[in-house]
Amino acid sequence: MAEAKPFPLPDVDGPLAPLWQAASQGEFRLPRCQPCGTFDWYPTGECRACHGSDIEWVALSGRGTLFSWAVVKRALHKPLAPIAPYVSAIVVIDEDRKTRFVTRLVDCDPESLHAGMPVEVFFADLGYPAVETGVAAPLFTCRATIERDET
Amino acid sequence: MDQNRCGRVQLAFVAQPGPARLENIKGKVAIVGVGESEHSAASGRDLDDMIFAAIDAALVDAGLKPEQVDGLMFSGQSAGQMTVARFRAHYGLNHDFWESGAGGAFSFAATAPHDAWAAIESGKASVIVNVHGTNWASQNKADEGGPATAHLAEAMKANAEVPFGFIPQPVYFAHVARRHFELYGTRPEQLGAIAVSSRRHANGHPGAVMRDKTLTMEDYLAREPFIDPLRIEDCCLISDGACAYVMTAADRAKDFPRPPVIVEGVGYAGAIEGIHFAMEPEFASTPHRMSAPGAFAMADLSPGDVDVLAVYDPFTIVALMAIEDLGFCPKGEAGRFVEGDRLWFDRGRANGGLPFNTHGGMLSHAYLLGINHVVELVRQLRGEGANQVADAQVAVYGGFSGVDAGTLVMRRG
Ligand SMILES: [Zn+2]
Numbered sequence: 001m002a003e004a005k006p007f008p009l010p011d012v013d014g015p016l017a018p019l020w021q022a023a024s025q026g027e028f029r030l031p032r033c034q035p036c037g038t039f040d041w042y043p044t045g046e047c048r049a050c051h052g053s054d055i056e057w058v059a060l061s062g063r064g065t066l067f068s069w070a071v072v073k074r075a076l077h078k079p080l081a082p083i084a085p086y087v088s089a090i091v092v093i094d095e096d097r098k099t100r101f102v103t104r105l106v107d108c109d110p111e112s113l114h115a116g117m118p119v120e121v122f123f124a125d126l127g128y129p130a131v132e133t134g135v136a137a138p139l140f141t142c143r144a145t146i147e148r149d150e151t
Numbered sequence: 152m153d154q155n156r157c158g159r160v161q162l163a164f165v166a167q168p169g170p171a172r173l174e175n176i177k178g179k180v181a182i183v184g185v186g187e188s189e190h191s192a193a194s195g196r197d198l199d200d201m202i203f204a205a206i207d208a209a210l211v212d213a214g215l216k217p218e219q220v221d222g223l224m225f226s227g228q229s230a231g232q233m234t235v236a237r238f239r240a241h242y243g244l245n246h247d248f249w250e251s252g253a254g255g256a257f258s259f260a261a262t263a264p265h266d267a268w269a270a271i272e273s274g275k276a277s278v279i280v281n282v283h284g285t286n287w288a289s290q291n292k293a294d295e296g297g298p299a300t301a302h303l304a305e306a307m308k309a310n311a312e313v314p315f316g317f318i319p320q321p322v323y324f325a326h327v328a329r330r331h332f333e334l335y336g337t338r339p340e341q342l343g344a345i346a347v348s349s350r351r352h353a354n355g356h357p358g359a360v361m362r363d364k365t366l367t368m369e370d371y372l373a374r375e376p377f378i379d380p381l382r383i384e385d386c387c388l389i390s391d392g393a394c395a396y397v398m399t400a401a402d403r404a405k406d407f408p409r410p411p412v413i414v415e416g417v418g419y420a421g422a423i424e425g426i427h428f429a430m431e432p433e434f435a436s437t438p439h440r441m442s443a444p445g446a447f448a449m450a451d452l453s454p455g456d457v458d459v460l461a462v463y464d465p466f467t468i469v470a471l472m473a474i475e476d477l478g479f480c481p482k483g484e485a486g487r488f489v490e491g492d493r494l495w496f497d498r499g500r501a502n503g504g505l506p507f508n509t510h511g512g513m514l515s516h517a518y519l520l521g522i523n524h525v526v527e528l529v530r531q532l533r534g535e536g537a538n539q540v541a542d543a544q545v546a547v548y549g550g551f552s553g554v555d556a557g558t559l560v561m562r563r564g
Pocket of ligand 1: 033034035036037038047048049050051052
């Protein structure tokens, strides 16, 4: 039998190194044009608004709202099988309504989800909760879940 | 195929965001022949054999000999497609050819007549074959390729999407469907209406891969979603097969044996964010909304004039959005629009219907990337359809690739 392909890890020193290195420090950073404040996501190195190149990866609140999601019960891409079932999600960041971040929602009831609901970053191993990958990732969870846990 | 040439062709046709300005070719080009190989699930058949089977059939249909062909269009972005060298070698020819990698399937099955006209008008070619084949079913079975391959290799996807599990295409379009549900109140059974209507058409079409497998709404709803909200029946087939069509100047069409089909309008538009679907500003829509207006304006027609529609349907949700983005109903209302028998070939426009993917589409006919849709529409306009729409005069193909859309308006000659 062929050996299973490994879990698809990002290149933490690659083109999105600042995202992954920030995640390993418990920070959620995305690139933003310093002079005009427009986010450069996905990064092109040239501001979409002012065409400047003074772009910095800034630390964000980690808060956002749910834009859309899918409950992946069966992973068609076989290396993802160890985390299935999982909730794939797109989140709009609170700092900019036009910037959407692809992530995974964890510790939420899929039946309770709706567009626009508040979510918050949750740093955990990329394979959370099923496999240890050794890479910390900005996953997201429902803000209501966190608030419930705190009370 | 030659890697350098592949690269050059691809670079020249990277979709620019927004609608393209195209030359008005209304009434200039005729489609005078169509052909198909047999289509199937994984078959182990050779891609070249299927491509030449489709070309042979199209040439017979057009009453042409291979030596009368002097132009070839194919997809420069897909592996293993036709080349002039292979065409010459196969048929033992050595005359000059005009060629273009901006043909084949997807959106280019819609826009090929536009580029063909430029070649015809400038005297570079007079009889042009557009062809596309795929052996993705066999590749998929061997775990070798298929639609996700290019996406896995793209740097942003590899580093910001794949690690989170945002791959492959059914995952993207499950998000699109969910967003459409949330924005417009679209429901699973409305996606189901597209799947069931398509299957009904395939059941009446001898060339459809799913001709013998029925699908009722009860069957559809009984199936558990596998990438919720999508069910397996919301996803297209993966097939082996090939299709071809033959183009020439409309004023020569009377010299050919079959009733000609005249190209009335062509449109093309690129998505705003390209392959990075998650950032697309109009997430729950398609570039059809930018491609269709130009095509209808060129044709001097409107969606209300269309007797039969075929859209590139990788997922039911894409077909549903295409129907509204092409202008057949207001944006957000396609869910209600497609219910019941609205899309059936035998209801017809006169009775408030919209005959749609009358061969079964990629959902139930074959995953020939939309060139099979053009072949079907040509047959409909000739009155040769297996599920013939009564008195079909005007047909529209909505091509799509995820990063762009192409619109082709045709009428019976
Ligand atoms: Zn700027």
